[in-house]
Amino acid sequence: MKYILMMNGKRSDFEGYAKWSKEDLRANVAFMRTFSKELKDSGVFVSTEGLGWPSEAKLVRAGKNGEPITDGVFPESKEFLAGYWIIDVESPEQAYKIAARASQAPGAGGQPANMPIEVRPVLSGHADLGL
């Protein structure tokens, strides 16, 4: 079963992250690298991506004749996706365990950040929507 593990954060969280000491940032990135390697070594890794900063995010809607209308204004409460992992595991419990490990990535001061990780199954096809 495939699951996606998502890290989300508000703009202020991203700004906070940018202010971490270089040492703390390095420790965090080193953890993420080790984490990805562990997922690969244990055969559960499918993919991972880190996203660009919220300041570069645009919201796009289609105009009447289909042309894109872009907007870069978001409410302050908006949660932006910071990055994700997709894993292929045997059970939701295994996915939660892996998410808990991601949650313990070191934060400011090198302590586990305990950030919340959202876990969802991913759909294997339209059949999952009942179509």
Add this chain to the structure above:
Amino acid sequence: MKYILLMSGTRAGVEAYHAWPKQDIEAHMAVLHRINQDLTESGEFVATQGLAEPKEAKVVRGEKNGVPVTDGIFPESKEFLLGYWIVDVPNAERAYAIAGRISAASVNMPIEVRQFATHEA
């Protein structure tokens, strides 16, 4: 340049979608499928993924001893990621055009367009 196009919605929005007549949902899926085909043919397609419903979402934190603590309670206003497309395009404008097409196919839902992090992979 790779961009990710994110489609998000609230729990109420997902429930409203499920209340659509089956043929409307099928028509919607057919257009999305067509967009995927077009992106594949133009060589811009990288990946797409639909996510399971918000009711299956859990938020997980690690306790001190690494034990996962799961919680399934989210604020009503929470926007859940419903699915995404990753495209490889020459510029942001092209990514916006594709997002516009997905939006037009999906009752003008807003599509969030983001670049990938450019630092270490």
